[in-house]
Amino acid sequence: MRGRSASPYLFLAFPVAILTVFTVGPTLLGLALGFFDWSGSGPARFVGLGNYRSLVHDSRFWPALRNTLVFVLLSVPPSVLAGFLLATIVQARWFVGRTLVRTALFLPTVVSIIAVGVVWRWLLDSAGGLLPRAIVGVGFERSPDFLQGGPIASWLPWLSWPMVSLIVIQVWRTAGYCMVLYLAALSGVNESLYEAAEVDGATRVGVLRNVTWPEVAPMTAFLMVTGVIGGLQVFDIVWAMTSATETDSTVTLNLYIFREFQQSRLGYSAAIGGVLFALTLVTTMLQLRVMRRNAA
């Protein structure tokens, strides 16, 4: 409708106001705040790059950054790959119980991780959790401390047992979501491609790798990028599993941001937010580049 009317302005006034007041405005101010020292009341003091310079020497920041990156790198690719493989099986004509499986696998996406986290914590808790007991029960001398332990091996100082637990739970939680999205993508693949590959004598694995996988590449890119962005901002699950026993081996960027906020070190909190913002931006730009290449 190209007629002149006030309607679009009326329809958009409230949405634009909300997005401006609660998202765009606060983001710009938040990025600016990273260059100030402020406790939330009284005047803010401009410190330039002071906060960022402090970050470099902050013994808490580096573990938080490292843990966040480890979490992203070790949780996103496995859940995307698991989702792909599950989808290729579930989508096959001979598969029985598709709806049931889809419901079960999607459940962790829907249910509050705060509630499910309690069950996981009970499973993993060193004082009476099922898994540590099972490990001792089958004859091991002692079980790793899944929620508070140190590095899993002396040559892997950057990977602690609690991080492994968080990563496993994240994969558990997101694999079904990836599967459901791959199912949607697979239903759009042209059957004749498979038939052509078969005529050419391709093996099952060959079809999977050379036909299916390339066909769903846009979905893979989407899941990877949204997974990385979500992983960079991870909070709920970390809070649910480790807020009671927080250490340097479990702290993530987002948790550190929140802790600094609670301590009324708002400028510092915002500066860490700036780092998170930069990481998100880089990911988004990579996404745009990948999408453009796919479109070409």
Add this chain to the structure above:
Amino acid sequence: MSSRAPSIVTRLAAHALVYAVAASMLLPFLWMVSTALKTDLQALPREAAGESVTFLPPGWPWEWRWGNFADAARAVSLWDFYQNSLVAAALTTLVAGVHNALAGFALAKFRFRGQRAVFWLVMSTMMLPVQVSFIFAYIAAGRLGMVDNIQALVVPFAVSGFGIYSMKQAIATVPDSLLEAGRLDGMSDLELFWHVVRPIAWPTIAALGIFTFVASWNSFFWPLVVVDSVHSKTLPLAVAELSAGRYVQSWPVRMAAMTILTLPLIVVFVIFQRAFVRGVAMAAVKE
């Protein structure tokens, strides 16, 4: 997908694998519910109860203690938290449903000055992390009198970039000729929205609504920032404290509370799962 069906062994192995994964998704929930029905002693590992260690499976409740649910509801003012979560999620869904759709309509079917700017504003909000914006969003909410109340959980989510974008994509498929015909019949833009756009875009509106409801129901970070007092706490906040043993010590009673929190959402999901899954998939495939 392949016209050659694989051998029976392969098929069986594939089923076993997928069912095992599906079971792993269900077990924590089953365990939660079964523990919620146990006595304190039953819920403890047997070793602590003076017997040898038997750890798996989590075990069937021998005598079903439905009383745990009553205990949970009594110990934790669950009903209040429930009400807060329900009101916040329902209001958010309703308000966001209307405004996302209207904004999507404006962007999809009108030409107006500043359109590109608005579109990019909407798009940009999809990639702005809340961890950067929450400090001033909190301050803004405070200035508007929205701290520690239900409005604070609703108004900031009254629209979303993702919602507006999805609605714009859906409404773009409404044929212009239908809108022109409505125009000739003398419909106002709002009437066009209600009588022409809404019915056609309904699947997207519904899917987005379910999506919004679940996101609001489960939201944790923002409520943690903006809610202080007991009277406006939502269920996830209460559950986080509950799990830390703030209200009750008994594990079965805690699990009963978790069950009360999650079960309604599971039921809603199972009922609406088609729409839900389609909504999620639709949003991604369009990307």
